[in-house]
Amino acid sequence: MPFLELTLPCTEAQQPRYERALENVGALAVTLADQHADAPDEQAIFEPGVGEQPLWNEMQLTALFEGGTSPELLLYALDAADEGLDWSRASFREVEDQDWERAWMDQYEPLRFGRRTWIVPWNHELPEGADADDAAVVRLDPGLAFGSGTHPTTALCLAWLDEMADEGALAGQRVLDFGCGSGILALAALKLGAAQAIGVDNDPQALTATDDNAQRNGVADQLVAYSPETEPADAYPVVVANILASALIALADTLSARVVPGGRIAMSGILAGQEDEVIERYRADFDDLRAERMEDWMRVTGVRRR
Numbered sequence: 001m002p003f004l005e006l007t008l009p010c011t012e013a014q015q016p017r018y019e020r021a022l023e024n025v026g027a028l029a030v031t032l033a034d035q036h037a038d039a040p041d042e043q044a045i046f047e048p049g050v051g052e053q054p055l056w057n058e059m060q061l062t063a064l065f066e067g068g069t070s071p072e073l074l075l076y077a078l079d080a081a082d083e084g085l086d087w088s089r090a091s092f093r094e095v096e097d098q099d100w101e102r103a104w105m106d107q108y109e110p111l112r113f114g115r116r117t118w119i120v121p122w123n124h125e126l127p128e129g130a131d132a133d134d135a136a137v138v139r140l141d142p143g144l145a146f147g148s149g150t151h152p153t154t155a156l157c158l159a160w161l162d163e164m165a166d167e168g169a170l171a172g173q174r175v176l177d178f179g180c181g182s183g184i185l186a187l188a189a190l191k192l193g194a195a196q197a198i199g200v201d202n203d204p205q206a207l208t209a210t211d212d213n214a215q216r217n218g219v220a221d222q223l224v225a226y227s228p229e230t231e232p233a234d235a236y237p238v239v240v241a242n243i244l245a246s247a248l249i250a251l252a253d254t255l256s257a258r259v260v261p262g263g264r265i266a267m268s269g270i271l272a273g274q275e276d277e278v279i280e281r282y283r284a285d286f287d288d289l290r291a292e293r294m295e296d297w298m299r300v301t302g303v304r305r306r
């Protein structure tokens with residue numbers, strides 16, 4: 001399936017704002033490359049990781065959208081997403097998915113979250129010095145679904161799961177990963193000791209990626225991915241939902257009902273400044289609501305009232 005690729009030259013100072021606007025209108029992936037590299041295959045591709053900033057002053061920002069997306073409508077949405085940004089230098093082309101998978105995998109390195117959670121691309125090994133006996137290792141190919149660990153919202157949720165495991169709150173538990181993308185959070189929960197995980201996503205690519213990654217990690221019998229229409233209306237002691245703030249607010253009744261009394265929830269996909277609205281919406285059903293920030297993004301956690 002072809003995809004629509006948007007490229008745009010920008011400065012280092014402009015990059016976070018452009019990136020945020022692109023993600024807000026549904027970019028599947030955003031990468032940065034050095035503007036001055038000579039040939040495309042020599043370009044240093046850089047996806048901003050946790051706490052990392054690109055080195056270049058001038059860069060080329062590239063975003064991938066679903067095939068069939070109209071460039072005109074996209075520009076209209078981008079203008080609405082942030083009226084102060086200039087998109088006149090944006091250019092578009094159709095790309096085959098293979099190009100993107102290759103670029104993604106080539107620049108993707110093992111990353112650690114919290115004390116012992118490792119996200120390792122399927123074609124890499126744990127770095128030397130990592131404690132292989134203690135590590136909870138997820139081997140991942142994000143494919144075309146969101147969820148490689150490099151986005152702050154994923155990182156915030158992975159760090160929370162790692163903490164939960166250290167507190168003994170994951171061992172043997174059932175976990176719901178709502179908006180599972182690549183399945184990264186469900187897989188991390190299983191590797192950290194959860195007994196079973198359910199993934200839910202409204203994107204068929206995500207369900208395929210989650211199934212593939214469950215096979216790759218040898219946990220296909222513990223992880224099942226559903227569309228929102230088919231997910232069992234069950235309740236779980238641990239729920240993670242990394243979707244946008246607007247979706248968390250719209251789905252508050254459903255998500256609250258998915259958490260058992262005394263169970264815990266972590267929500268992300270929340271831009272800094274949106275956390276109070278999310279907390280307000282969940283206040284009726286949850287205690288101990290807290291917000292944690294990473295870069296421009298927030299995580300809200302809470303404990304379901306008994």
Ligand SMILES: C[S@@+](CC[C@H](N)C(=O)[O-])C[C@H]1O[C@@H](n2cnc3c(N)ncnc32)[C@H](O)[C@@H]1O
Pocket residue numbers: 145146147148149153154157177178179180181182183184185200201202203206228242243244247269
């Ligand atoms: C930001 S990604 C998170 C992926 C992964 N869980 C992670 O933490 O990296 C959000 C995912 O939620 C899915 N999603 C968004 N809105 C949804 C909804 N209303 N119901 C189910 N899935 C949804 C998207 O398709 C996408 O895969």
